[in-house]
Amino acid sequence: MPLTFVQLALVFTGGALGSMLRFAVPFDQLESLWLVNIVGTIFLAWVNSSAWFSSASRRAFWATGFAGGFTTMSGIAVFISTAPESPGFAAIQAVAMFAVGIAVYHLAAKRFGSVTR
Amino acid sequence: MNLQLMLLVGLVGGGASVIRFLFSLMPGKFPVGILIANTLASFIGGIASSGLAIDPTLGLILVSGLAGGLSTFSTFAAQTSTLISQKQPKLAWLNVALNFGTTITAATLGTNLGLALLK
DSSP states (O other): OOOOOOHHHHHHHHHHHHHHHHHOOOOOOHHHHHHHHHHHHHHHHHHHGGGGSSSSSHHIIIIIIIHHHHSSSSHHHHHTTTTSHHHHHHHHHHHHHHHHHHHHHHHHHHHHHHHHO | OOOHHHHHHHHHHHHHHHHHHHHHHHHHSHHHHHHHHHOOOOOOOHHHHTTTTOOHHHHHIIIIIIIHHHOOOOHHHHHHHHHHHHHHHHHHHHHHHHHHHHHHHHHHHHHHHHHHHHH
16 A cells, blocks of 8 residues: 555654653553553554454554554663663563563454454 | 653654654565664664763653654564464564564663763
8 A cells, every 4th residue: 555644644643642641651660661561562452453443544543653652662672771780680571571462462362353353 | 740741752752653654664574674663763762861861851752752652562562473373483483582682782782872972
């Protein structure tokens, strides 16, 4: 599908909303990373499984923009690189988040898919 | 909560999301576009986090807006799950290993570069 200005504007708006919501999460760094990444991943699984989100414009806003902007990979990497006093603990947290995130997406996509399709 | 700062994070995060979207359009069986976006974002996040002491406001905009908006965890999880569903375990493991290794390496390089520039 060719790129359109509307599609880019929807990604921009969804990304801005997701970024602001992530910024507003009132927990410390590690708790915030867990919350935004796991909740955002479950949300993306729902978006990717639901017929209501199947149009290109809704996907651009909610999947690419909002879920992408709400979750963060750089936050995990910066958390590890700036934790020199406990790099092992930070690395274990990151590995656990990767494993839980992938598993949660897999299970949620199956769950939501079986309900909405 | 500083509303003006939050709006700036949103504006920069929205722009960064568009750049991530353009990266994600790179063709191929392996999701290299998101890997590049995540790695680049981690490098920027590393530099910006080391500069937080100089200008906390600019640092927060770059870390939360630019790096946070450019990178994504949910799409990484979705793409890895899809590779597993498509019976591509080697590509799934490669995606996990590269996203883990390159983002942490990039953030560490960025942090060290930022600290070196501050001296």
